[in-house]
Structures are given as C-alpha cells and as structure tokens.
Amino acid sequence: MVEILFASLFVLMVLGLPVAFAMxxxxxxxxxxxxxxxxIVVVKEMFSGLDSFPLLAVPFFxxxxxxxxxxxxxxxxxxFASQFVGHLRGGLGYANVxxxxxxxxxxxxALADAAGPGAMMIKMMEKGGYDRAYAGALTISSAVIGPIIPPSIVMIIYALQDEAVSVGSxxxxxxxxxxxxxxGNLVANGVVSWKRDYRSDAPRPDRAEMLRTTVKALPALGLIVLIVGGIRGGIFTPTEASVMAVFYALFCGMVIYRALHWRDLPGIILRAALISAAVLLILGAARAFAWVLVIEGLPQFLAQTIISWxxxxxxxLLAVNLLMLIFGLFMDPLPGxxxxVPILAPISHALGIAPDHFAIVVIVNLTLGLTTPPVGSLIFVVSSAANLKPAALVREMPPFFLANLIVLMLLTFVPLLSTWLPRISGY
Incomplete structure (x- = not known):
C-alpha cells in the first residue's frame, strides 16, 4: 500500500494538484x-487530525x-525599521529584513510576512533604486524568519506530533x-549592496522624528511582548494567546491607530477564513497520509533500521538536514x-538529541523549502506581488540561501542556540 501511496502522490503533484488534494x-x-x-476511514482520520484544542490557535493567529x-x-x-538604517548603503534592504x-x-x-510587509518593501526598494528581482529575492529570504520567531503556526503543529516538546518551549x-x-540576511544584503552600490538618497531623520515614530510603533511591538510574555509568565496558553492577539490587534487598529473600521472587518475575516481553511485542509490530509504510513509499519521499520546503523x-542530524532539504523541494512545511516528525523524532530522542534542538533543525529545514523551486510557495507569492517571473527571483536567491544554510549548519552543530532559552525559561 505504501508503494501505491507514494506513486499516486508523485503523479498527482507532477500534474500540478495542490498539496492537500494530492495527499x-x-x-x-x-x-x-x-x-x-x-x-470512510480516510475521512475519519482527516477529522481526527483537526480535533485538537491547540489547533484553535492557528486561525486566530x-x-x-x-x-x-x-x-x-x-x-x-x-x-520604524527604516528610520534607523534607511539612509545607509543597502539601507532599505536592511529595513526589509x-x-x-x-x-x-x-x-x-512566512506567506503572510511576504504578502504583507514584504510586498510593501519591494515597492519601496524599487523606488529607492534597487533591482526589483533583488528586492523580491530578499523578501523571500527574510520571510523565512516568520515561522521561526514566535508565534509560529509550524511550531504549534510540531508540538502536536512530538509529545517531548510543548508549544511554549x-x-x-x-x-x-x-x-x-x-x-544572516542582513550580512548577505550588505555584501550584495556594497558590490552593486545600492545607495539611498533619503536623509537620516532627526531625533524628534525618530522619537515620534518609535512611540507610534510601541503599541504594535507590544503584541510581541503580549504573546511571548503571557505564555512565558503562565498567564495564558498559546491558544488563549492567539485570541488575546486578535482583541489586541482590534484595539490597536481601531482605537490607537484609527486606521481600522467596522466596514473593513468582513473582508479581513474572509481572507483569514480562506487562509485558515487552506492550512487546516493540508493538516487533515497530512494526518490521513501519516496514518497510512503508521498502519503499514513504515515509521517503526525506519526507526529500527536507522538505530541499527x-x-x-x-x-x-546531517542526514536529516539532507533529507529535509530534499523533501522541502516538493512539499510545504506543514505536511512535512x-x-x-512522527518517524524521525523518536529516533532523535533515542540518540540523545535534545527535543527542542531537533525541532528547530527540522522546522528551519522545512521552512527553507519555501524558498526553493519547484514548489517553493514564497517564490510564487512574491512573484505575484512583484509582477516578476519566478526564474528572475530564483537567479537572485543564491547569496541569501547560502546565508540561511550557514545559519542552519550553526544551529545543527551548536545545540545551545536552540536549548538555552527554553531551559532558562523553565521548560
């Protein structure tokens, strides 16, 4: 049955079906x-994959x-970001990151990051004299940070697959x-901007203007403190934090910034519902796919085989890096x-690898797959936003992919980078 499963998936993805439908x-x-x-057991497993309280955090975030x-x-x-670095050589690129x-x-x-501030930064960088394809490639690479810094939808899904970690940790x-x-992206942008002499004619704002901009940005930055601080302080769970984030965002948009109106909400809710439905459909299909692998004994067989080596x-970890990078060429992080994870996480635990360390290596690996053809979703999102051919973006990607790869190797060889903060936070 496993042979039929993978053969069918390969054929359907070659035909261009979305990942959720193909699985x-x-x-x-x-x-x-x-x-x-x-x-009917397939439908049951798909619903079982969505029947989880922590998953409520996904649509709310x-x-x-x-x-x-x-x-x-x-x-x-x-x-706020541009006022500090916008006047420097490569400054708008720094502001993008x-x-x-x-x-x-x-x-x-990552997709929300690229479609939101990323699309705006591409226009700003083009007006500032940057090549549009370069601005798009930098946006693709910097959007990878989205699923790594909390809150992270991928991390919520990971914690559901591996009981050795929690969403908070x-x-x-x-x-x-x-x-x-x-x-890493700042360094790569600095090197390329120096070679191409990307300069900015914008003057550095005076202190009074910088202070006003900073004060105006504080409520927006407060959401990060609310989410991370609330979870760390035990005030609320990650799921409850997602609901608090919605109410805080409404308060900021309507009361503090006064740029959000009641008439805007139906469109916002519709967009969020469509994105959430797409994400949850992928999760349901991936649960059914993983169930077939489990009943066929593939995870157990692979675990025993690898441990015997x-x-x-x-x-x-180096083998996992290679596997994940190849896997990421053809599949998005959530189904990955x-x-x-149910196959590889138990093996990593048996080898004595810290659960948080292994989780970060896996998540960073799979997220980098969003930047690589042929299925890299970020490439197509930015291609649409910037009105560019995907090939033009891919040609500009090597410096940034190399920078991200160096960081990935650093995370692989230095577990403390992933485990220190959870440990001192009490996890």
Missing amino acids: AISVFVAIGLGSSYPQ ILAAEIMTGGAITHTLLR ISSTMFAGISGS LFMAGVIPGLLLGL DLSPIVF VMIL
Whole structure:
C-alpha cells in the first residue's frame, strides 16, 4: 500500500494538484487498491487530525495578522525599521529584513510576512533604486524568519506530533535561531549592496522624528511582548494567546491607530477564513497520509533500521538536514512536519538529541523549502506581488540561501542556540 501511496502522490503533484488534494486523493487510492479498509476511514482520520484544542490557535493567529496588516500597523513597523538604517548603503534592504523580523512576532507565517510587509518593501526598494528581482529575492529570504520567531503556526503543529516538546518551549527555542537568520540576511544584503552600490538618497531623520515614530510603533511591538510574555509568565496558553492577539490587534487598529473600521472587518475575516481553511485542509490530509504510513509499519521499520546503523547524533542530524532539504523541494512545511516528525523524532530522542534542538533543525529545514523551486510557495507569492517571473527571483536567491544554510549548519552543530532559552525559561 505504501508503494501505491507514494506513486499516486508523485503523479498527482507532477500534474500540478495542490498539496492537500494530492495527499488526500493518494490516500483514497492507496486504501481502495491496496487494502480492505473502508474509504470512510480516510475521512475519519482527516477529522481526527483537526480535533485538537491547540489547533484553535492557528486561525486566530492568522486573523490577528490580517487585522494588524489592515490596521496600518504593518506600515508603522516599516517606518520604524527604516528610520534607523534607511539612509545607509543597502539601507532599505536592511529595513526589509528588520521589518520581517518584527512582523514575524505577529503573524507566525512566512506567506503572510511576504504578502504583507514584504510586498510593501519591494515597492519601496524599487523606488529607492534597487533591482526589483533583488528586492523580491530578499523578501523571500527574510520571510523565512516568520515561522521561526514566535508565534509560529509550524511550531504549534510540531508540538502536536512530538509529545517531548510543548508549544511554549518551541516558541522560546525559536527566538535565537530566528534572530540569527535575520542577521544572516542582513550580512548577505550588505555584501550584495556594497558590490552593486545600492545607495539611498533619503536623509537620516532627526531625533524628534525618530522619537515620534518609535512611540507610534510601541503599541504594535507590544503584541510581541503580549504573546511571548503571557505564555512565558503562565498567564495564558498559546491558544488563549492567539485570541488575546486578535482583541489586541482590534484595539490597536481601531482605537490607537484609527486606521481600522467596522466596514473593513468582513473582508479581513474572509481572507483569514480562506487562509485558515487552506492550512487546516493540508493538516487533515497530512494526518490521513501519516496514518497510512503508521498502519503499514513504515515509521517503526525506519526507526529500527536507522538505530541499527549506530549513527552518532551529529551524523544523524546531517542526514536529516539532507533529507529535509530534499523533501522541502516538493512539499510545504506543514505536511512535512506531520509526515516526517512522527518517524524521525523518536529516533532523535533515542540518540540523545535534545527535543527542542531537533525541532528547530527540522522546522528551519522545512521552512527553507519555501524558498526553493519547484514548489517553493514564497517564490510564487512574491512573484505575484512583484509582477516578476519566478526564474528572475530564483537567479537572485543564491547569496541569501547560502546565508540561511550557514545559519542552519550553526544551529545543527551548536545545540545551545536552540536549548538555552527554553531551559532558562523553565521548560
């Protein structure tokens, strides 16, 4: 049945079906042709995959990000980031990375990051004399930070697949890796901007203007403190934090910034509902796909085989890096987490690898897949937003992919970068 499952998935994805439909249909085909199970069991497993209280955080974080984008908060964060570095050589590129890092603490999604502040930064960079394809490539790379810095939708899904970690510990574990990815992108932008002489004619704002912009940005930055501080302080769970984020975003947009109106809410809610439905459909299909693998004994077989090889932890992590990078070429992070984590996480625990360390390596790996063809979703989102051919964006990606890859290797070889913050936070 496993052979039928993977063959069907490969054919359907080559035909261009969305990942969720390709996985669901391949499960129906495998069950119908390779087993005596009734087809209704596929539907049952899909619903079982969504029957989880922590999953409620996903649509609420998506809604909070949409409200923040519609309430002029994204523009406020862009101005806040630009005032410090916009006048430097490569300054608008730096502002792109910094704003993505800040928005990552709001959205939890790479695609939301690229479609929101990323699209605005591409226009700003083009007006500032940057090549549009370069601005798009930098936006793609910096959007990777979105699922790493808390809140993170991918981390919520990961915690449901591995009982050795919690959402709170993963949120803490992602802070330093996310900042390192931002630093890597800043360095790559600096090198390219120096070679191409990307300069800005914008003068540095005076202190009074910088103070006004900073004060205006404080309520937007407060959402990050609310989410991380509330979870760390035990005030509320990650799911409750997502609901608080929605109400805080409404308060900021309507009361503080006064850029959000009641008439805007139906459109915002509709966009958030469509994104949430797409995410949950992927999760349901991935649960059914993983169920077939489990009943066929594939995870147990692979675990026993790999353990029998007596690999050292570092060799195993390097092998996982290679596997995940290849897997990410063809599949998005969410189904990747649901399919691969139940197989690989128990092996990593048996080898003595810290659960938070392994989780960050997996999540960063799969998220980098969003930046690589042929299925990299970020490439197509930015291509649409910037009105560019995907090939033009891919040609500009090597410096940024190299920077992200160096950070990934650093995270692989230095577990403390992922485990220190959760440990001192009490997880």
